[in-house]
Amino acid sequence: MSILNTIVARVLHSGNRRIPQVAETGMVYSHQGEVYRCFDAPLAAHTFDGVFRDAMSPIYPVNDYGPLMPGLVMAAVAILHVFLAQFAVGGGILLCYFQWLAMTGRSQNARTFVHGYFKVLVLISFVLGALTGVGIWFTSIQISAATIGEMVFNFHWIWATEWTFFCLEVVSGYCFYRYHRQLSDRTCLTLLTLYAVAAWMSLFWINGILSWQLTPGDWLMTHSVMDGFFNPGFWPSLLFRTIVCMTLSALIGCIVVNIIPNLERADRQELINKAAHLMMPMLAMPILGAWYLYSMPDDSRGWVLGGSPAMMLFFMISVGASLAIGGYALIGLWFQKLYINGATATLLLLLAFGATAGGEFVREGSRKPYTVRYVLFSNAIRPEEVATLRAHGSVTDDPFPVIHETQLPNETVTVGAKVFRRQCAVCHTMEGSNAVAHLTESWDADQMRMNIAKLQQTKPFMPPFAGSAGELESLVQYIQWVHQRRPETWDKTIDPQAIEHIQKWLDEAGTVAAGFIPQRIQSTAHPQADVRSTVGSFQ
Secondary structure, three states, X not given: OOHHHHOOOOEEEEOOEEEEOOOOOOEEEEEOOEEEEEOOOOOOOOOOOOOOXXXXXXXXXXXXXXXXXHHHXXXXXXXXXXXXXXXXXXXXXXXXXXXXXXXXOXXXXXHHHHHXXXXXXXXXXXXXXXXXXXXXXXXXXXXXXXXXXXXXXXXXXHHHHHHHHXXXXXXXXXXXXXXXXXXXXXXXXXXXXXXXXXXXXXXXXXXXXXXXXXXXXXXXXXXXXXXXXXXXXXHHHHHHHHHHHHHHHHHHHHHHHHHXXXXXXXXXXXXXXXXXXXXXXXXXXXXXXXXXXXXXXXXXXXXXXXXXHHHHHHHHHHHHHHHHHHHHHHHHHHHOOOOOOHHHHHHHHHHHHHHHHHHHHHHHHOOOOEEEOOOEEOOOOOHHHHXXXXXXXXXXXOOOOOOOHHHOOOHHHHHHHHHHHHHOOOXXXXXXXXXXXXXXXXXXXXXXHHHHHOHHHHOOOOOOOOOOHHHHHHHHHHHHHHHOOOOOOXXXXXXHHHHHHHHHHHHHHXXXXXXXXXXXXXXXXXXXOOOEEOOOOEO
C-alpha cells in the first residue's frame, strides 16, 4: 500500500481552531496547533459528524486491587510464569543432552539424573506453569483487555499454531513420564526430543508476538502478519531467551543433583559439571543484549539507559545478576570443575530469578507510553482516538459504576473517578503503590491542571490526556478530594475560567505522544489539502 494511498487529510479553518472535515475515519492527531490524519488505522469507515462515536474502541473497566497497582499484579504473575516456562523449555534441552550422555556411555549416572529431573520438571512446568499461564490470561483481561484483544486479533493463527505445539509438548512429556522405564533408550530420546522441540517452538511463536509489542517494524505500514511476527526485535529476543532457558535448566539441574539419593560426591560433581555445559552460551549474552537494545526505538532505549531511574535500576540488576551467574559458571564450574551444594545452587537460581524479573520489567517498561508501539497506549486508548475523546469525552459512554460510588460526594467527583479508572488505573492507584495522590501532593490546582493537560510533556513516557477539559477538571477535583481525606461533602463547582485554561493547555500540548513528529507530504487526492504523514515520523 503506497503512502499516498494510505495518508489523506483535509484541514479546514473554523474560527481560530482547525478541525478535520473528512468522509472517512482514521488516525487523528494534533501537533503544534495543526491537525493530522492517517487512514491506515484499525478503525472502520464511518461518516463524520464531528465525533466518531460508533468507531471508538469499547471501554473495558480496570479491576481495582486496592493498594496494589493493577499493572504490578499482572507483572508479578507474568514474571513467575515466564520463569517457569523458560525452565520448561530449557529442561527439555537439558534432558535430551543427558539422555544422549547415558546412551553413549559418557556418564554412568546420567540416566538416574534424567529420571529424577523429569519429575521436578513435570511438577513445576506442568502444574505451576499451567496455573500461572491461566493466571496471566485471567489478570490481563481484568487490567488490559484491549491489549490482549489486539494481540489475538492480529495473530490468532500464530496463537493457534503455538497451542498445537503446546499440546505436543504436554502429550510427549506425559508419555515419557508415564512409560520411560518401559521404553528403550532410543524411544526415550525420541520422546524427549519431541518435548524439547515442541517447548522451544512454543517459545518461538510467543516470542514473535511479545517482541511485536515493542518493535512492530514494517507491520505499521503493511499490517502483514509476517512483518509483525518477524519484527526487528524477534531474533535477538529469541536467541537471548533461549540462552536464559538453558541457564535456568542447568541451575535447577544442580539443585536436583544434590537431592538425588545414593550418589557419591564425585558422582554429583560430575553431573553438575555436565549440567554447566548448558550455561556456556551465556558468553553470547552481551552481544545479544546489545543487539536487542539496538533494535529498540530510540526513546525506549533512552529509558533503559538512564532516562528512567527505575528502569535503569532494574536493567542493572538484570545485567549484574547475569554477570555473577555467568562468571561463576565459566570460572568455577567450567575451568575449576568445582562442586556446588544445594544451597549455593539455590542462591544462583534466585539470582537468575532476579535477572529474569529485571529483564521482564525493562521489556514491559520500555514500551511506554504504549502497550503496542504506536498502536495502543498503556491505558488501552488508541492514538487515533485521542483527538475525538478530547471533543466527545472519554467516559461519556462509560456504563460501568466505579467502586464505592455511593461514597463519592457529587457527580463531578464521580466523573473524575471514572476518568482515573479509564486513563490512569492500569499504572497507578489513588493511594497505594505508585499513587497519584502522593505524586501530586505538592501541586496546587492550576499546576495539576497544566501538568495533566500537558501530560506527555510533563512525563514523556506517559500518554497524552485523552478527555475533555471538563473531564480533566473533574479528575483534578477527584484528586483534591482525596488530598482532603475524602470529606462527605464537596462544594467546589467547575470554574469556567479554569476550563478555558485547561483547553488552552490541551491545545498547546496536542494529541500526540512524546517523540512523535509528523512530516509534511503532498496528497495527490487533495492537492490543495494541508497534509502530513505519520509514516517515518517517530523519532
